[in-house]
Amino acid sequence: APESPMSSSESVKSLTELVQQPCPAIETSKDGKSQESSEPPASESQSTTPLPLSGHSALSIQELVAMSPELDTYGITKRVKEVLTDNNLGQRLFGETILGLTQGSVSDLLARPKPWHKLSLKGREPFVRMQLWLNDPNNVEKLMDMKRMEKKAYMKRRHSSVSDSQSCESSSAGIDYSQGASPQPQHQLKKPRVVLAPEEKEALKRAYQQKPYPSPKTIEELATQLNLKTSTVINWFHNYRSRIRRELFIEEIQAGSQSQAGSSDSPSARSSRAAHSSEGDSCDGVDAEGPPEGKPSGPEADEFSNAAAKSQGGPAEAAFEAGEEALRGARPSERAEPESLEDTDDEGRPRAPRQGSPAAPQRPGDALETLPNSATEGDASTSAASTSVLTGESSYKSKESSEKISSVPSTSSTPGAGSQKSNSLQSLFGFSEAASSRNTRDSSLRKKKAANLNNIIHRLEKAASREEAVEWEF
DNA sequence: TTAAAGTCAATAGA
DNA sequence: TCTATTGACTTTAA
Numbered sequence: 269a270p271e272s273p274m275s276s277s278e279s280v281k282s283l284t285e286l287v288q289q290p291c292p293a294i295e296t297s298k299d300g301k302s303q304e305s306s307e308p309p310a311s312e313s314q315s316t317t318p319l320p321l322s323g324h325s326a327l328s329i330q331e332l333v334a335m336s337p338e339l340d341t342y343g344i345t346k347r348v349k350e351v352l353t354d355n356n357l358g359q360r361l362f363g364e365t366i367l368g369l370t371q372g373s374v375s376d377l378l379a380r381p382k383p384w385h386k387l388s389l390k391g392r393e394p395f396v397r398m399q400l401w402l403n404d405p406n407n408v409e410k411l412m413d414m415k416r417m418e419k420k421a422y423m424k425r426r427h428s429s430v431s432d433s434q435s436c437e438s439s440s441a442g443i444d445y446s447q448g449a450s451p452q453p454q455h456q457l458k459k460p461r462v463v464l465a466p467e468e469k470e471a472l473k474r475a476y477q478q479k480p481y482p483s484p485k486t487i488e489e490l491a492t493q494l495n496l497k498t499s500t501v502i503n504w505f506h507n508y509r510s511r512i513r514r515e516l517f518i519e520e521i522q523a524g525s526q527s528q529a530g531s532s533d534s535p536s537a538r539s540s541r542a543a544h545s546s547e548g549d550s551c552d553g554v555d556a557e558g559p560p561e562g563k564p565s566g567p568e569a570d571e572f573s574n575a576a577a578k579s580q581g582g583p584a585e586a587a588f589e590a591g592e593e594a595l596r597g598a599r600p601s602e603r604a605e606p607e608s609l610e611d612t613d614d615e616g617r618p619r620a621p622r623q624g625s626p627a628a629p630q631r632p633g634d635a636l637e638t639l640p641n642s643a644t645e646g647d648a649s650t651s652a653a654s655t656s657v658l659t660g661e662s663s664y665k666s667k668e669s670s671e672k673i674s675s676v677p678s679t680s681s682t683p684g685a686g687s688q689k690s691n692s693l694q695s696l697f698g699f700s701e702a703a704s705s706r707n708t709r710d711s712s713l714r715k716k717k718a719a720n721l722n723n724i725i726h727r728l729e730k731a732a733s734r735e736e737a738v739e740w741e742f
Numbered sequence: 743t744t745a746a747a748g749t750c751a752a753t754a755g756a
Numbered sequence: 757t758c759t760a761t762t763g764a765c766t767t768t769a770a
Binding site for chain 1: 745747749750751752753754
């Protein structure tokens, strides 16, 4: 609800005050973990608030989140990153003790924060925690203490080798939900992680460009062609869509922030606005949102243009064909393998094979050999295909590069640990250094938007040809 | 049921 | 080590 910059910053303050008191010392907060009960759903196993907040306060984190004003997620992460790096504190420590998240999640969160208004209640939680942490004058100190304690505990454990589960201190200290004790029997059945080969990724990306929301049939086809499990393909599309979307968010945010560097409105407002605008001008907000049917827009539609172009050929089929084509690049490698396709690929573990997913704990080496593919490169027979691959690839490259830039390096702003009260919230987004990368980003955005339009057109054509109901709002 | 959102956790790279 | 990436899983919404 908070709209005006003013109100948001003010409320931030109040929020801040609300929670500030409860977290005097980290250790206390630690032991205060009992109150986890407040955590509603199933997630209790992990994360569950080890956090330094509400040690005893009546407010649970959920409540705080619920009553939190709009926060400037980008600014918050920026400051957090600064504080962490300035004080040599790791994401793991921070994540586990302050956010109740794993390192990877923290990394992701810090690198690609979604705008506040795009976050669900759950998704806002970490940001509220970060804000609270930033507001805590002793934040760094506490984390340092934690670090020390962890180390001590570790040493102790090591020496006593007793593995009596790092009971005490750990609990008092950061709750090692890390791997720590592996309380239960080691999950014997660990599924090896699937690692998609670059060719496979390329093929999937191409397929995505043609059709961000492939039909089951297409997915099936892709899976078969690439010799991947259907679920892997499905997961890949889910993940890719969602990640692309986030990329767009940050690009928008950054673009927005720099375009109005000097403006006085609140950062939070700005960030959200930026995001909105993007959606807005993609005429349909289509972009980032693109739920299944209603709004297709594929965010990163970079190359959608091609898709659109070709799609017009045939309606529904187009997508499929596209998929087919997309496969070409990757296929060669698969093809090389006799069994790969149809050939009853061992259903037992359909795709496992390829990249070390199989029983073999996949090592780089394995992957290499398995993926023989090898055929791909240099194989004249595949030249045609590879050509298309290359084409596609180049575009990805550019996209990727633009993404790179987009990850703005936090710079100035208010580093200092300690007292960066909410005021910082207001000062965020003042960066101008980003300007340097602006052109690239702009063009990238433009490309994406244009691609979006193409995609829309494409889908409209499709829809029209099959007379399916369309409800596009332009 | 499907897609999105949010995470985990393995692992790739510095 | 630490951070970044990413396939898979879980929860939430529609």
